[in-house]
Amino acid sequence: MAGRFLNLFKPIARFLPEIKTPERKVGFNEKLFWTAIVLVVYLVMTEVSLYGVESGPMGELAALRIIFASSRGSLMELGIGPIVTAGIILQLLVGSDMIEADMSRPEDRGLFTTASKVFSIVLTGVQASAYIIGGMYGSIPGTAAIIVFLQLLAAGMIVLLLDELVQKGWGFGSGISLFIMGGVAQQIFWQCFSPGTGLFVGSLSTALANNELTSWIFGRGAYPSLIGFIATIATFLVIIYLEGVRVELPLSYAGYRGFRSRYPIKLLYVSNLPVIFASALFANVYFFSQIFWNMYNQNNTNFWLNLLGRFEWITPAGGGEQSLQPIGGLVYYVLSPRSLTGVMEDPLKAFAYLGILVAFCVVFSLTWLEVGGLDASTVAGQLVGAGMQIPGYRRSGRAVESVLKRYIPVVTILGGIVVGLVAGVSDFFGVFGSGMGILLSVGIIYQYYEILMREKAAEMYPAFRKIFGG
Numbered sequence: 069m070a071g072r073f074l075n076l077f078k079p080i081a082r083f084l085p086e087i088k089t090p091e092r093k094v095g096f097n098e099k100l101f102w103t104a105i106v107l108v109v110y111l112v113m114t115e116v117s118l119y120g121v122e123s124g125p126m127g128e129l130a131a132l133r134i135i136f137a138s139s140r141g142s143l144m145e146l147g148i149g150p151i152v153t154a155g156i157i158l159q160l161l162v163g164s165d166m167i168e169a170d171m172s173r174p175e176d177r178g179l180f181t182t183a184s185k186v187f188s189i190v191l192t193g194v195q196a197s198a199y200i201i202g203g204m205y206g207s208i209p210g211t212a213a214i215i216v217f218l219q220l221l222a223a224g225m226i227v228l229l230l231d232e233l234v235q236k237g238w239g240f241g242s243g244i245s246l247f248i249m250g251g252v253a254q255q256i257f258w259q260c261f262s263p264g265t266g267l268f269v270g271s272l273s274t275a276l277a278n279n280e281l282t283s284w285i286f287g288r289g290a291y292p293s294l295i296g297f298i299a300t301i302a303t304f305l306v307i308i309y310l311e312g313v314r315v316e317l318p319l320s321y322a323g324y325r326g327f328r329s330r331y332p333i334k335l336l337y338v339s340n341l342p343v344i345f346a347s348a349l350f351a352n353v354y355f356f357s358q359i360f361w362n363m364y365n366q367n368n369t370n371f372w373l374n375l376l377g378r379f380e381w382i383t384p385a386g387g388g389e390q391s392l393q394p395i396g397g398l399v400y401y402v403l404s405p406r407s408l409t410g411v412m413e414d415p416l417k418a419f420a421y422l423g424i425l426v427a428f429c430v431v432f433s434l435t436w437l438e439v440g441g442l443d444a445s446t447v448a449g450q451l452v453g454a455g456m457q458i459p460g461y462r463r464s465g466r467a468v469e470s471v472l473k474r475y476i477p478v479v480t481i482l483g484g485i486v487v488g489l490v491a492g493v494s495d496f497f498g499v500f501g502s503g504m505g506i507l508l509s510v511g512i513i514y515q516y517y518e519i520l521m522r523e524k525a526a527e528m529y530p531a532f533r534k535i536f537g538g
Contacts, residue, residue, distance in 0.1 A: 254474065
């Protein structure tokens with residue numbers, strides 16, 4: 069039975085907009101159609117500017133915006149940030165038993181979904197208000213501020229419904245994954261072929277005109293570089309390889325002699341979740357430090373707020389519009405240099421950022437190990453409950469757990485270090501779409517490949533649907 073907290077959302081459920089679960093079997097081609105429609109709507113929203121707000125460059129938050137499918141000054145300003153944040157908070161509360169919920173019960177799952185939607189809407193309103201009040205768009209008159217707030221709130225609701233449309237069975241996978249993959253792919257494409265700043269068009273033309281071919285090769289601040297393009301390909305290949313690294317424990321089925329199986333323990337055991345958590349934390353540090361600076365510390369004279377972040381309006385070397393950039397405090401060290409030039413200019417910042425990123429990836433890996441039910445004790449109980457055992461050991465939870473404890477904690481820590489290093493070091497070479505974005509995209513593409521192959525097999529051979537659990 070649902071706990072008291074989730075029961076509070078029962079009266080609210082009837083008033084929330086909802087996508088109905090299909091009452092019939094949705095075919096492969098129809099799912100493909102709706103998935104494509106959702107992706108197109110998202111891409112259109114990234115190009116539609118907010119009324120009353122001027123679009124601008126992504127700035128220092130560029131890499132983090134890519135991960136949250138956000139686009140500066142557009143309807144996707146907030147991206148999937150509120151949805152992801154709400155989901156993380158509730159998952160942590162349920163996983164740590166602070167909220168009572170049995171996710172095997174349909175009623176509890178429904179209330180959990182309702183609570184997630186409510187939290188997402190509330191966080192969308194909070195973030196939209198903070199953007200306006202904190203001066204993220206400069207000074208906006210009262211009426212215009214209300215219009216901007218309503219646009220962001222409506223866009224947040226649309227994103228929520230698009231995600232629900234895919235997850236309810238009308239499409240493949242989840243809208244969140246689709247938006248992240250679409251955002252990263254869009255960013256990589258524009259960094260390669262944009263007429264203004266793309267590597268093979270705008271950036272190269274500018275470098276040749278100004279006799280700055282070396283800058284084009286190694287990077288010029290926000291401009292993409294040839295080294296970054298090569299690093300992007302190399303990062304994709306490295307991550308694909310890491311996805312396949314695993315230890316396979318032999319298993320036997322107690323009910324049938326001779327039946328053998330294997331339990332894979334991947335190097336990236338908790339997947340890319342540590343990167344998502346770390347990026348969410350870094351984005352919030354930047355977000356709130358800029359708001360506090362705008363409201364209380366524009367002269368950088370408050371000691372305590374300076375510890376969080378110091379900012380300064382900086383004019384680009386070649387002229388152009390001023391941009392607000394961090395020059396000190398914690399926020400300065402949670403943003404990647406994003407180029408070899410930046411690393412060489414301030415190596416202390418680069419190594420501090422890498423150390424902080426790796427440390428938080430390890431911490432979040434260990435946290436999710438317990439909260440997400442991936443620890444040795446839980447996995448051992450699941451295997452024994454399914455009638456499996458490790459050959460040569462007694463069929464008991466303790467025996468299986470003792471073997472799993474040799475591997476799971478080690479690969480969890482090692483996996484956290486690896487994803488932190490890959491995301492951080494690849495950013496130093498200026499990879500397109502950011503190291504974190506590529507990490508997430510490879511995992512999502514792999515998941516979609518499995519989903520599409522499974523759905524296609526089930527479509528061609530309906531008997532397989534029972535095996536796949538469909």
